[in-house]
Amino acid sequence: MAGKSSGIAPRVAVLMGGLSAEREVSLSSGRECAKALRVAGYEVIEVDCGPDLPLRLTEIKPDVCFNALHGRWGEDGCVQGLLEWLRIPYTHSGVLASSLAMDKARTKEVYAAAGLPVVQSVLATRDEVEAGHVLPPPYVVKPNNEGSSVGVYIVHPGSNAPRLAATMPARVMVETYAPGREMTCTVMGDRALCVTDIITSGWYDYEAKYAAGGSRHVLPAEIPAEITAACMDYALRAHRALGCRGVSRTDFRWDEARGLAGLILLETNTQPGMTPTSLAPEQAAYCGVSFPDLCRWMVEDASCNR
Numbered sequence: 001m002a003g004k005s006s007g008i009a010p011r012v013a014v015l016m017g018g019l020s021a022e023r024e025v026s027l028s029s030g031r032e033c034a035k036a037l038r039v040a041g042y043e044v045i046e047v048d049c050g051p052d053l054p055l056r057l058t059e060i061k062p063d064v065c066f067n068a069l070h071g072r073w074g075e076d077g078c079v080q081g082l083l084e085w086l087r088i089p090y091t092h093s094g095v096l097a098s099s100l101a102m103d104k105a106r107t108k109e110v111y112a113a114a115g116l117p118v119v120q121s122v123l124a125t126r127d128e129v130e131a132g133h134v135l136p137p138p139y140v141v142k143p144n145n146e147g148s149s150v151g152v153y154i155v156h157p158g159s160n161a162p163r164l165a166a167t168m169p170a171r172v173m174v175e176t177y178a179p180g181r182e183m184t185c186t187v188m189g190d191r192a193l194c195v196t197d198i199i200t201s202g203w204y205d206y207e208a209k210y211a212a213g214g215s216r217h218v219l220p221a222e223i224p225a226e227i228t229a230a231c232m233d234y235a236l237r238a239h240r241a242l243g244c245r246g247v248s249r250t251d252f253r254w255d256e257a258r259g260l261a262g263l264i265l266l267e268t269n270t271q272p273g274m275t276p277t278s279l280a281p282e283q284a285a286y287c288g289v290s291f292p293d294l295c296r297w298m299v300e301d302a303s304c305n306r
Helices: 023-039 053-060 078-086 095-102 104-113 126-131 206-210 225-242 256-262 279-286 291-301
Strands: 011-016 043-048 064-067 121-125 139-143 153-155 171-176 181-188 191-199 216-218 247-254 263-269
Touching: 011 023, 011 053, 023 043, 023 064, 023 291, 043 053, 053 078, 064 078, 064 291, 078 095, 095 104, 095 225, 095 263, 104 121, 104 225, 104 263, 121 126, 126 171, 181 225, 181 279, 191 225, 191 279, 225 247, 225 256, 225 263, 247 279, 256 263, 279 291
Parallel strands: 011 043, 011 064
Antiparallel strands: 121 171, 139 153, 139 171, 181 191, 181 247, 191 216, 247 263
16 A cells, blocks of 8 residues: 555545435445544545546545445446546555446356356346346346446236336346345455345345345344355455455345255445445454454555556
8 A cells, every 4th residue: 555654644535425326325434434544543535526536636645545435436447447547546446346346247247257156137228128028027127237226126926017217227137036035245355254144124225225224234144154154255256256356245145945056146346335334344343353443454455456
């Protein structure tokens, strides 16, 4: 990590907000990370990212950018490319891994090539999805390049083809519905931390993720040791196959009735939520890494050419 050698605390610009559908979540992550980094002893400047971001960073001259952006432009390789251009070390994954992981179809191709289990899926246009069933129900329709379960439709057997909201993109992913429990595993560097079982009353959508009481996290997950080991192995293999750096989090569905064969990967998040009660920091805390120490580790891990 490129920092100051004079004994002065490195200046960290925390990038937050941005232009995506996940702006409010990013602001929450950014504020919490900024607070933790100040506790850890850094000089911190909070940056609500807009079109003037290159100019602001040129004026601020940070030693490191802590990327707390979520969604498009923040975790899809765009801001990573800007930081590479400006030669400012940054946290999380680089350009290629970020863009790959944000594209759900490309992610599944990488998973499959690495021997990781996925469900059948196709890309389709809005017109094709609304005209008739692209896959046999039950299936899920979602944007191919958004996070946080933004714009997810579940089509049940006997249902008509869905009518998609105007905010949905022109091309979407349609994938076979995977029944079972929602679980996740964080990777920190070269280490899988643990597995969390996410308990909700329904689909783990945007509201369940971020609304108060929307979900309950059980960690470590109360599941067979074989499934825990598989989740941790798969998460680490996904992190490596995609070329991720820093912290990532891979999400799973597990159908208990099918044992190990019922475990499938959904996606890998290269910019997981970063409040003290978010899934990745919760897992780090369970493994003995406090939130300020996690944020410090991420700053120390920062670099260009990621």
